Amino acid sequence: MAKPAAAPGITKENILLSAVSLFNTKGYDGTSVRDIAKKASVNAANISYHFHGKQGLLESCFTRFFEAYLECLEAEADKLEFTPADECLKRAVFNILQYQSENHLLSRFVLREMSIDSQIVREIISSYLMKERYLFKRFFERGEEQNRFTSMPVSMFIIQLKSMLSIPFLNSQYLREVWHVFPQEQFFVDRYYASLEQWIDQCLLTRQAAIPQPLHTIMRSLP
Structure with missing residues (x-):
């Protein structure tokens, strides 16, 4: 059975928290969208959808x-x-x-x-x-x-x-x-x-x- 998809609000929050964690350890410039997607266990497209990329995450x-x-x-x-x-x-x-x-x-x-x-x-x-x-x-x-x-x-x-x-x-x-x-x-x-x-x-x-x-x-x- 396929794993249920996370609610949009939960996904967005998970992406943001994952990004903050990586930004602290690797720095903003040293963190890629792929890194964030991997840590948040989401597709990179989710980051584009919710934040319009890494710059949008920074602004958030x-x-x-x-x-x-x-x-x-x-x-x-x-x-x-x-x-x-x-x-x-x-x-x-x-x-x-x-x-x-x-x-x-x-x-x-x-x-x-x-x-x-x-x-x-x-x-x-x-x-x-x-x-x-x-x-x-x-x-x-x-x-x-x-x-x-x-x-x-x-x-x-x-x-x-x-x-x-x-x-x-x-x-x-x-x-x-x-x-x-x-x-x-x-x-x-x-x-x-x-x-x-x-x-x-x-x-x-x-x-x-x-x-x-x-x-x-x-x-x-x-x-």
């Missing part, structure tokens, strides 16, 4: 990563009107870490490709990363309005924050081989986030915002 990798990444920021930016900006920013940072950990191969590949000057990278910068800039600025503007953030060069802080969010996944082999740390594990996410939270508090919070609320004030604010 970028789209998947950055749309989920921006969702982490957007979800918290939408809460800025009724939630302290530092709380929103911290949750966004945690959610980004969590997403990158759960998708560490995709994260590593995309972050690595972003260091190459190419047409697709320029397109990503003009769309996704300009939106990222806008969302980060919303956190900082609201934080200053709430008198919770100190006045500081926003660009410098964001550059540092983005570096700390990406380095563990970009250099995952270094973490594994030298420090025996695994970015795809929840233990790493929790411990690493704790250090980032402390850094955010030290760099951003005003003296007033850093003072813990008295217990009676906290109790009055509870429903």
